[in-house]
Amino acid sequence: EAGVAQSPRYKIIEKRQSVAFWCNPISGHATLYWYQQILGQGPKLLIQFQNNGVVDDSQLPKDRFSAERLKGVDSTLKIQPAKLEDSAVYLCASSLAGAEGETQYFGPGTRLLVL
Amino acid sequence: AQKVTQAQTEISVVEKEDVTLDCVYETRDTTYYLFWYKQPPSGELVFLIRRNSFDEQNEISGRYSWNFQKSTSSFNFTITASQVVDSAVYFCALSEFYNQGGKLIFGQGTELSVKP
Numbered sequence: 001e002a003g004v005a006q007s008p009r010y011k012i013i014e015k016r017q018s019v020a021f022w023c024n025p026i027s028g029h030a031t032l033y034w035y036q037q038i039l040g041q042g043p044k045l046l047i048q049f050q051n052n053g054v055v056d057d058s059q060l061p062k063d064r065f066s067a068e069r070l071k072g073v074d075s076t077l078k079i080q081p082a083k084l085e086d087s088a089v090y091l092c093a094s095s096l097a098g099a100e101g102e103t104q105y106f107g108p109g110t111r112l113l114v115l
Numbered sequence: 116a117q118k119v120t121q122a123q124t125e126i127s128v129v130e131k132e133d134v135t136l137d138c139v140y141e142t143r144d145t146t147y148y149l150f151w152y153k154q155p156p157s158g159e160l161v162f163l164i165r166r167n168s169f170d171e172q173n174e175i176s177g178r179y180s181w182n183f184q185k186s187t188s189s190f191n192f193t194i195t196a197s198q199v200v201d202s203a204v205y206f207c208a209l210s211e212f213y214n215q216g217g218k219l220i221f222g223q224g225t226e227l228s229v230k231p
Contacts, residue, residue, distance in 0.1 A: 045219070100211070109158045
């Protein structure tokens with residue numbers, strides 16, 4: 001079974017530029033999560049989708065970050081404009097139904113460096 | 116408030132030594148779930164184990180074992196006879212029942228280095 005796919009794996013941009021990340025979850029998984037992992041820290045949830053609806057985006061900096069999952073399958077996370085503090089690994093995860101305590105499976109992440 | 120603490124930032128051992136990674140959690144919920152993930156240098160978080168708050172049985176899987184103690188709010192992870200391939204960052208995470216959607220709250224991680 002294919003795992004969670006993410007692209008690109010690495011991205012270097014200048015501050016104030018925009019960037020987009022793509023995620024394709026495990027087939028059949030209704031729930032998709034985007035996490036931000038700053039160097040030396042644990043991942044922090046940015047946004048959670050259940051099919052194509054948002055369940056939790058309370059920690060998403062909405063003035064610069066946006067995400068969508070239009071057809072309930074793959075998802076795109078965008079940053080515009082990027083700041084230096086956005087340098088991090090962006091991890092996508094999926095789970096079968098998003099139930100409490102359900103195991104989440106992670107992709108390889110996108111490493112973003114903002115100069 | 117919910118919180119996961121991994122007090123050990125870095126641990127270095129020599130191959131074949133046993134090593135224990137500590138995890139202490141805080142939650143107001145009576146139903147919750149605890150996880151361990153491994154993050155090798157490639158960056159992907161690899162799922163290791165999931166426990167719910169009603170199952171305090173210790174678990175062993177090969178060289179890995181987990182000790183869950185509700186009385187001390189701890190969920191520690193032991194690697195027996197460590198190997199170089201065990202070198203990675205290990206994360207403990209908490210998912211609370213009342214926090215709908217299964218959001219994971221991670222600790223800071225413990226970087227394990229196993230030297231030959």
